[in-house]
Amino acid sequence: MGFRMDVERFDELLTELQKNYRIYAPVLLKGKGRYSETDTIRYAEINSIKDVVFDKKSVFSPKEVILPITQTLFYFTEDNVIEPKVDEKNILIFLRSCDIHAVKRLDEIYLRNRFADSYYAALRTKVKFVLMECEKSFENCFCVSMGSNRTDEYDLFVRLEDGKVYVESKNETFDGLFKDEENAEVSPKFVLENETVVKIPENLDQRVFKSKMWDEYDERCIACGRCNFVCGTCACFTMQDIFYKDNPNAGERRRVWASCMVDGFTDMAGGHSFRKKYGERMRFKVMHKVYDFNKRFGYHMCVGCGRCDDICPEYISFANAVNKLNDAMKEVE
Amino acid sequence: MENVYIPFSSRILEIKQHTDIDYTFKMEYRGEVKPGQFFEVSIPKYGEAPISVCEIGDGYVALTIRRVGVVTNEIHNMKVGDRLFMRGPYGNGFDIDIYKGKEIIVAAGGTGLAPVKGIVDYFASHPEEAKSFNVLMGFKSPKDILFRESIENWSKTIQTTLTVDRADEGYTGNTGLITNYVKTVEIENADEAQVIVVGPPIMMKFTVQEFINRGIKEENIWVSYERKMCCGVGKCGHCKIDDTYICLDGPVFNFTQAKHLVD
Numbered sequence: 360m361g362f363r364m365d366v367e368r369f370d371e372l373l374t375e376l377q378k379n380y381r382i383y384a385p386v387l388l389k390g391k392g393r394y395s396e397t398d399t400i401r402y403a404e405i406n407s408i409k410d411v412v413f414d415k416k417s418v419f420s421p422k423e424v425i426l427p428i429t430q431t432l433f434y435f436t437e438d439n440v441i442e443p444k445v446d447e448k449n450i451l452i453f454l455r456s457c458d459i460h461a462v463k464r465l466d467e468i469y470l471r472n473r474f475a476d477s478y479y480a481a482l483r484t485k486v487k488f489v490l491m492e493c494e495k496s497f498e499n500c501f502c503v504s505m506g507s508n509r510t511d512e513y514d515l516f517v518r519l520e521d522g523k524v525y526v527e528s529k530n531e532t533f534d535g536l537f538k539d540e541e542n543a544e545v546s547p548k549f550v551l552e553n554e555t556v557v558k559i560p561e562n563l564d565q566r567v568f569k570s571k572m573w574d575e576y577d578e579r580c581i582a583c584g585r586c587n588f589v590c591g592t593c594a595c596f597t598m599q600d601i602f603y604k605d606n607p608n609a610g611e612r613r614r615v616w617a618s619c620m621v622d623g624f625t626d627m628a629g630g631h632s633f634r635k636k637y638g639e640r641m642r643f644k645v646m647h648k649v650y651d652f653n654k655r656f657g658y659h660m661c662v663g664c665g666r667c668d669d670i671c672p673e674y675i676s677f678a679n680a681v682n683k684l685n686d687a688m689k690e691v692e
Numbered sequence: 693m694e695n696v697y698i699p700f701s702s703r704i705l706e707i708k709q710h711t712d713i714d715y716t717f718k719m720e721y722r723g724e725v726k727p728g729q730f731f732e733v734s735i736p737k738y739g740e741a742p743i744s745v746c747e748i749g750d751g752y753v754a755l756t757i758r759r760v761g762v763v764t765n766e767i768h769n770m771k772v773g774d775r776l777f778m779r780g781p782y783g784n785g786f787d788i789d790i791y792k793g794k795e796i797i798v799a800a801g802g803t804g805l806a807p808v809k810g811i812v813d814y815f816a817s818h819p820e821e822a823k824s825f826n827v828l829m830g831f832k833s834p835k836d837i838l839f840r841e842s843i844e845n846w847s848k849t850i851q852t853t854l855t856v857d858r859a860d861e862g863y864t865g866n867t868g869l870i871t872n873y874v875k876t877v878e879i880e881n882a883d884e885a886q887v888i889v890v891g892p893p894i895m896m897k898f899t900v901q902e903f904i905n906r907g908i909k910e911e912n913i914w915v916s917y918e919r920k921m922c923c924g925v926g927k928c929g930h931c932k933i934d935d936t937y938i939c940l941d942g943p944v945f946n947f948t949q950a951k952h953l954v955d
């Protein structure tokens with residue numbers, strides 16, 4: 360069902376929703392950008408639709424809402440383990456089609472893959488999606504190539520146009536909220552082409568490990584891990600125990616985001632580690648995104664959001680790397 | 693939903709010192725567990741470490757832990773009666789039925805003996821369940837030898853070969869790399885013999901090759917892998933190689949699968 364209303368009216372309804380929901384959307388954070396004094400777009404709670412940045416891609420994906428950068432798993436006292444309380448409110452996230460597809464990848468790992476993760480599940484079951492439309496493809500996006508440009512897995516769709524807010528509700532939970540609003544035909548438009556096109560070779564397999572294509576990244580990549588941190592499908596973490604300075608008998612176990620590009624990811628006792636070269640790490644990441652995740656779960660991990668390319672300080676393009684796989688397979692065949 | 697990260701507490705029943713840095717902790721435990729599986733063992737405020745079960749008994753499991761860092765240092769400070777936190781067991785472990793009735797050869801390097809010790813214990817006390825059982829063990833030097841008592845007991849019922857890479861003059865035991873001793877094992881029917889190889893990556897690589905040279909079929913060779921692990925339950929991603937999660941699909945692999953695991 361579709362509705363139309365003023366921005367002020369929508370914000371009133373947003374306030375109404377806030378009784379039961381925390382509402383997250385990409386917002387402009389001043390002075391928090393890559394270089395000092397620059398701005399960045401990241402997820403944060405909003406109070407008005409005017410806070411939402413519709414016309415630019417967020418630097419970080421929405422995954423930080425359901426998979427926090429650091430998450431306390433439990434607190435321990437002398438001889439007790441206590442789980443943190445979960446916030447009672449539900450969660451609404453403003454996000455794009457590719458991001459909804461990315462959450463499906465996180466679900467695959469955190470809800471399935473043999474064990475279910477109760478921390479992820481606790482947040483994830485609270486989440487409803489508010490789809491944001493992409494008027495046109497942003498720079499570096501290749502969602503069409505990855506098939507993530509469309510979705511019908513959203514609860515609300517919201518478009519802000521000429522001072523009016525258009526809403527499509529696909530979830531009856533919200534029917535009551537919008538029932539007095541003016542009816543309108545509302546449905547999202549999806550991007551149908553991107554400037555960036557990637558082609559994953561059909562015969563791709565581990566033989567490509569031997570290609571020389573990876574060598575260039577030994578020099579160019581600085582193993583900073585930004586490409587992993589902004590990615591909506593990267594799911595790795597490291598465990599961390601801490602104790603409190605003022606009470607060494609108490610502490611907590613946390614998990615924090617980890618990156619397969621950064622030193623230490625594979626370090627083991629006795630000095631063993633794997634993928635010392637940055638090119639090998641690039642290879643590991645690329646193959647996970649467009650080869651081995653698919654082998655295990657039946658669809659590709661990468662959703663083509665292009666955030667890794669947007670963020671790389673060395674201008675390394677993931678999309679280019681994927682396209683180079685075609686020649687690389689010819690090289691090793 | 694069950695929270696898989698919450699550990700249970702387990703009392704230390706006994707501590708045995710093998711070397712300066714290797715201790716075995718007998719931990720209170722009742723429940724299902726197989727040789728080759730592992731627990732995430734932790735001390736709150738220090739962290740967790742994946743540790744293989746090295747012995748399974750009535751009401752306990754034994755863990756042999758080498759002191760190498762933050763968590764393992766702290767574990768070594770514990771006394772009998774103290775408590776460790778554990779969760780698991782994780783991983784597939786060894787399936788003993790595969791080996792029953794066959795010629796079995798186990799080759800273990802250093803701490804690699806811990807994860808296979810359960811298998812050796814089993815066949816040493818049920819030697820009639822194997823056609824023959826050989827265990828080859830390699831350590832760096834005489835002072836690094838683990839499980840001396842067990843080895844002595846095993847030698848009463850099964851074939852044992854112990855070697856050290858190097859030793860001071862006057863050492864009367866075997867010296868030299870374990871690979872040299874692969875050649876000395878008597879194998880009656882190379883088509884059917886089952887081989888288990890566990891140890892540091894280099895040792896596994898060359899030892900497996902030696903067995904292949906002796907005509908052992910790849911599908912009859914089994915290895916156990918160690919990788920960095922932060923969760924044990926297929927989430928943290930550290931242990932993944934290609935589409936394989938060592939913590940879920942391993943750590944025990946048939947060689948036909950393991951040979952495709954390229955980090």
Ligand SMILES: Cc1cc2nc3c(=O)[nH]c(=O)nc-3n(C[C@H](O)[C@H](O)[C@H](O)COP(=O)(O)OP(=O)(O)OC[C@H]3O[C@@H](n4cnc5c(N)ncnc54)[C@H](O)[C@@H]3O)c2cc1C
Pocket residue numbers: 625626627628629630730739740741742743744745755756757758759760761762763764765803806807917918919920921922943
């Ligand atoms: C399946 C499996 C079974 C194992 N079985 C045994 C065993 O039976 N006995 C035994 O002594 N050790 C075993 N290990 C190795 C043991 O887990 C590590 O030695 C231990 O985690 C080091 O922890 P630490 O805090 O003392 O060291 P740290 O202070 O964390 O670090 C010392 C070094 O160990 C590395 N390391 C940290 N965490 C891990 C990890 N989870 N896995 C591997 N290396 C790590 C660090 O990066 C660093 O290089 C096993 C490992 C695996 C994966």
Ligand code: SF4
Pocket residue numbers: 586589590591592593648660661662663664665666667668677
């Ligand atoms: S790999 Fe790059 S393009 Fe693909 S989902 Fe991750 S950030 Fe987006």
Ligand code: SF4
Pocket residue numbers: 579580581582583584585586587620670671672673674675
């Ligand atoms: S590819 Fe770029 S963003 Fe990723 S680790 Fe290398 S330098 Fe950093």
Ligand code: FES
Pocket residue numbers: 920921922923924925926927928929930931932937938939940
């Ligand atoms: S140990 Fe975390 S995924 Fe295997």
